[in-house]
Amino acid sequence: xxxxxxxxxxxxxxxxxxxxxxxxxxxxxxxxxxxxxxxxxxxxxxxxxxxxxxxxxxxxxxxxxxxxxxxxxxxxxxxxxxxxxxxxxxxxxxxxxxxxxxxxxxxxxxxx
Ligand code: FES
Numbered sequence: 001x002x003x004x005x006x007x008x009x010x011x012x013x014x015x016x017x018x019x020x021x022x023x024x025x026x027x028x029x030x031x032x033x034x035x036x037x038x039x040x041x042x043x044x045x046x047x048x049x050x051x052x053x054x055x056x057x058x059x060x061x062x063x064x065x066x067x068x069x070x071x072x073x074x075x076x077x078x079x080x081x082x083x084x085x086x087x088x089x090x091x092x093x094x095x096x097x098x099x100x101x102x103x104x105x106x107x108x109x110x111x112x
Contacts, residue, residue, distance in 0.1 A: 021066065
Protein backbone atom coordinates (compact mmCIF):
# COMPACT_ATOMS: atom_id res chain seq x y z
CA UNK A 1 0.00 0.00 0.00
CA UNK A 2 1.20 3.48 -0.87
CA UNK A 3 1.50 5.57 2.31
CA UNK A 4 2.87 8.80 0.83
CA UNK A 5 0.58 11.83 0.74
CA UNK A 6 2.63 13.87 -1.73
CA UNK A 7 1.09 14.22 -5.16
CA UNK A 8 2.65 12.11 -7.87
CA UNK A 9 4.33 14.54 -10.26
CA UNK A 10 3.96 13.59 -13.94
CA UNK A 11 5.27 16.63 -15.82
CA UNK A 12 5.11 20.42 -16.08
CA UNK A 13 1.91 21.91 -17.44
CA UNK A 14 4.12 23.65 -20.02
CA UNK A 15 5.29 20.25 -21.28
CA UNK A 16 1.86 19.52 -22.79
CA UNK A 17 0.68 22.07 -25.34
CA UNK A 18 -3.02 22.81 -25.72
CA UNK A 19 -4.64 20.04 -27.76
CA UNK A 20 -1.73 17.66 -27.31
CA UNK A 21 -1.10 14.36 -25.56
CA UNK A 22 2.05 13.41 -23.69
CA UNK A 23 3.09 10.08 -22.25
CA UNK A 24 3.68 9.74 -18.51
CA UNK A 25 4.04 6.84 -16.15
CA UNK A 26 3.53 5.66 -12.62
CA UNK A 27 6.60 4.75 -10.53
CA UNK A 28 6.04 1.10 -11.47
CA UNK A 29 6.21 1.99 -15.17
CA UNK A 30 2.45 1.80 -15.82
CA UNK A 31 1.97 4.07 -18.88
CA UNK A 32 -0.35 7.06 -18.75
CA UNK A 33 -1.60 9.58 -21.30
CA UNK A 34 -1.72 13.23 -20.23
CA UNK A 35 -4.07 15.52 -22.19
CA UNK A 36 -4.27 19.33 -22.31
CA UNK A 37 -7.66 20.47 -23.54
CA UNK A 38 -7.96 24.24 -23.47
CA UNK A 39 -5.73 24.47 -20.41
CA UNK A 40 -7.58 21.73 -18.55
CA UNK A 41 -5.61 18.56 -17.90
CA UNK A 42 -6.78 14.95 -17.90
CA UNK A 43 -4.93 11.67 -17.36
CA UNK A 44 -5.96 8.20 -18.52
CA UNK A 45 -4.23 4.90 -19.04
CA UNK A 46 -2.10 5.16 -22.17
CA UNK A 47 -2.92 1.81 -23.74
CA UNK A 48 -6.10 1.61 -25.79
CA UNK A 49 -8.49 -0.95 -24.31
CA UNK A 50 -9.16 -2.40 -27.77
CA UNK A 51 -5.57 -3.26 -28.66
CA UNK A 52 -2.06 -2.31 -27.71
CA UNK A 53 -1.97 1.18 -29.22
CA UNK A 54 -0.38 3.95 -27.19
CA UNK A 55 -2.86 6.80 -27.10
CA UNK A 56 -0.10 9.33 -26.40
CA UNK A 57 1.67 8.21 -29.58
CA UNK A 58 -1.21 7.15 -31.81
CA UNK A 59 -4.13 9.12 -30.43
CA UNK A 60 -5.63 12.37 -31.69
CA UNK A 61 -7.75 14.73 -29.63
CA UNK A 62 -11.09 15.94 -30.94
CA UNK A 63 -12.74 18.02 -28.25
CA UNK A 64 -12.84 15.86 -25.12
CA UNK A 65 -12.47 12.66 -27.12
CA UNK A 66 -9.27 10.86 -28.02
CA UNK A 67 -9.37 8.85 -31.22
CA UNK A 68 -7.11 5.84 -31.49
CA UNK A 69 -5.61 5.84 -34.97
CA UNK A 70 -5.26 2.05 -35.10
CA UNK A 71 -8.98 1.31 -35.60
CA UNK A 72 -10.58 4.72 -34.98
CA UNK A 73 -12.20 3.88 -31.67
CA UNK A 74 -12.75 6.80 -29.31
CA UNK A 75 -12.86 7.54 -25.59
CA UNK A 76 -14.05 10.51 -23.56
CA UNK A 77 -10.91 11.48 -21.61
CA UNK A 78 -13.03 13.02 -18.81
CA UNK A 79 -14.75 9.76 -17.92
CA UNK A 80 -12.85 7.07 -19.83
CA UNK A 81 -16.09 6.03 -21.51
CA UNK A 82 -15.66 4.29 -24.86
CA UNK A 83 -17.59 6.48 -27.31
CA UNK A 84 -16.90 4.87 -30.70
CA UNK A 85 -16.52 1.27 -31.82
CA UNK A 86 -14.57 -0.92 -31.86
CA UNK A 87 -13.70 0.33 -28.36
CA UNK A 88 -16.12 -0.95 -25.73
CA UNK A 89 -14.08 -1.20 -22.53
CA UNK A 90 -13.61 2.13 -20.74
CA UNK A 91 -10.18 3.58 -20.10
CA UNK A 92 -9.12 4.10 -16.52
CA UNK A 93 -9.04 7.80 -15.64
CA UNK A 94 -6.78 9.31 -12.98
CA UNK A 95 -7.71 12.31 -10.81
CA UNK A 96 -5.55 15.29 -11.78
CA UNK A 97 -4.22 17.95 -9.44
CA UNK A 98 -2.27 20.94 -10.72
CA UNK A 99 0.33 21.97 -8.13
CA UNK A 100 2.86 24.74 -8.73
CA UNK A 101 2.63 24.39 -12.49
CA UNK A 102 2.99 20.61 -12.39
CA UNK A 103 0.50 17.99 -13.55
CA UNK A 104 0.06 15.58 -10.64
CA UNK A 105 -2.21 12.74 -9.68
CA UNK A 106 -3.30 11.82 -6.19
CA UNK A 107 -1.24 8.88 -4.90
CA UNK A 108 -4.30 7.55 -3.11
CA UNK A 109 -5.72 6.84 -6.56
CA UNK A 110 -2.72 4.64 -7.30
CA UNK A 111 -3.70 2.20 -4.56
CA UNK A 112 -7.09 1.48 -6.09
S1 FES B 1 -6.14 -0.52 -30.78
FE1 FES B 1 -7.23 1.33 -30.38
S2 FES B 1 -9.05 1.17 -31.60
FE2 FES B 1 -8.03 -0.75 -31.91
